[in-house]
Amino acid sequence: MCYTSTNVDTQLMRPKEDELKLAGSRRVSAPERGGQPLAGQLQMLEFSTMNSSADLLEYAGGFQVLKEEELKVALPVVLGVICLVGLAGNTLVAAVLLHDFRQGKSSVVNGLILVLSATDLLVLLCCVPLRAVTYSKPSWSFGWLLCKSSDYFLQACLTAKSFTLAAVGHARYRHVANPKKYVHFKCQRVMALTCSICSLALLLPIPHWLFSTTKRSGRSTSCVLDIPASAANFMRAFGVAYPLAAYGVPVALTMTCYAKALLRSQPGSNRVPHRRHEARRSTVMLCGLSVAFAAMRLPDWVAWTWARQRESGAPVPPTALLVLAQVVVFANCALDPLVLLAVSQDIRDGLRKVWALASRGRARGSEDGQPGGEPAARKGTAPSLSTISARDDLGIFRELAHSIPPDIQHFWQDRKNAALTENNDPIPWECQENS
Template sequence: MQDSLIWTMNSSKVLIFAGGFQLLEGAEFTITLPVVLAFLCFIGFVGNIFLTTVLVSDFRKGKSSIVNSLVINLCAADLLLILFCVPFRAVTYSRQYWNFGRFACKTTDWFLHSCLAAKSFTLTAIGEARHKYVIKPPKFITLHHRRLVGLLAIIWVFAFLLPVPHLVFSALEEDNRGTFCVFEVPYYASNFMNVFSKIYPLLAYVLPVSVTLGCYARIFCRNQPKRNRGANPRQQSHKVTLMLMSVSLAFSVMMLPEWIAWIWARHSSPGGPQPPAVLVILAQVILFLNSTVNPCIFFAVSEEFRDGLSSLWGVLTCAHLRGKWSLRAPRTGENGAEMVTSTVQCLQDVETIASPTASQVSRDNTGKFLPDLEHFWSSRETGSKAEDNDPTPWESQDK
């Protein structure tokens, strides 16, 4: 078994595996590890799809906020990781060599790091948006769609451009053991790679994480007595801030092993200590595990997200089970689209809960309309006394 990330083909050529660790031996790597990745892929896909569906349903109803939109972008990055990165890693661990061709070899690490950079930048934007809302709420109520689209475009453009050296220096190598995908830096680009390996972690991980955690630190360190304005929905946002900060902390902690292995491999000398295979594999498993943690945090902390998940599950189940879910979630409507609970109140803390309309009040638990009692009593009160005191009303009806 290859016991480190560095692969020495001969005495003068040292390469780094790309697209997943190769030359693995043992059932714990070739069987157990792909099964674990497949399980994470399934859990992450289901969780992010449910979370995205709940938020998109609110967005289609016109109940959107910048934080909701950024959370959708975060879920999109997780889904891209799960669908286009995890399967390649699982197959590579199982086959012990690369068999997806040259194009997949050159793009696999580049696409992985692009999604990680997009997640890092998105979490920074969420922290900054949350900080602006808490500090200056009156100026942060309106959602400007053009600004949001521009922000998302900037996030993804920088995310795709930053790890371009992974796209340039990844290549296929062949020997008598098979074909392998490696990260090979030519001699003429060694100085550039030496600088890039120092700047890239700062731009993609250290700086965004520092800004994000700094935003939440300023939120919790603000002067609380000056913010006491009575019963205001915006003031009841401590739990929301904790939830968003937990997502950022989870990302920061779970990405740390991957960056340690990445920096170690790029700065290690051929004869010096090298990152062990166990560290590299464990770091990648934790990396993909983070894509399943984010939906779990939202659904575990937020009651509104749990209600939305329950409502969605009620829509997907059989017709005879929908009545049970409607009893558990009385805020559901007639059709499936209205059954998804609004979660904008959870993340934005701006929308106030509207009072139920007369038509909503006059429904029973089965969704049927009851008689309009308000109109009935108003007509009774405005009716003439002669009609109320008439001893023979049937005669008047006959006339």
């Protein structure tokens, strides 16, 4: 790169042979000594250093140098669709599971799936809109605090999701291995496990918070991961340990648990075929969620490891890989509730119940809100929920009637068929005295 002098007298520029060797085939020209003020030389040196090391900067808040105008429009639209679908699906799944908790029909696996849906909601609400805006703008415009916390929060949520799926796999294996012992739901166990997962997930990606900062170049600002030279060795070790702790070990544990659960649910002589089929189907569905997460998270880990383990001057991860990896990770948050709603019969049945309760609530509210009207109970019209309870009671009474012994039924039938003699005598005591 050639720089011109700012002096009034124009001076010729001549190449330096030692810089030519360091730059390879690229020719670099520099001003002569004394031909330029010291401040101008320092400014040019700083600018040259920034351009020569620009490939070493890693964007922490999303890729911010998209040159294609079509991508700047298409990516926010795609992320918006993912966000809407994921919010609707995860909200429905969370509503169904919360309704089951209130009815006392839950399990440890359902409690962990609720934690999984809550994690997906956090990613879709806090991370996806920020990345969509980042893709559409050429520079970072959200300030220093969001720069430090955006990538850290995303990594913490994804790590928590990885640990939660491992806990789901372990709980499913325990349920298949000993269903009578592990079927009882304990809220304290799920809460303690959730707190442990969140604490570990918040601790592991702390270096993302420490080294994320804003860099200003001219009029544009970028959110980058700026690693100082003193922390280079630490980040190289972190680049190996963090993927293993947050991805490799949980995925391996999850796959092992599901493999053992599927082997334990093989056909046996002392098991009911229908129940065994349902248990195996649920295990396969949960295993599919873990496999989908592992496969859709893999491109992001490839780009993450590539950027941290490459040598200086080595090729950087391509833009297409970085953008595709982030979009696929966000798409996984919308895929999980769709799989649960499509495959799980319990989730679909619970969704029908929640929808029925919501419809009754709206109908009752419309009846209570009529002008000059009275609530249905005051008019003598029982609410729909009471009607359902009365029908259930009627069926119970019929079952009790059929269970009465025959001799007792014959006794009460005789008393019922016996004709009552009318006694209209105004002085019955005289008849008793004469007799």
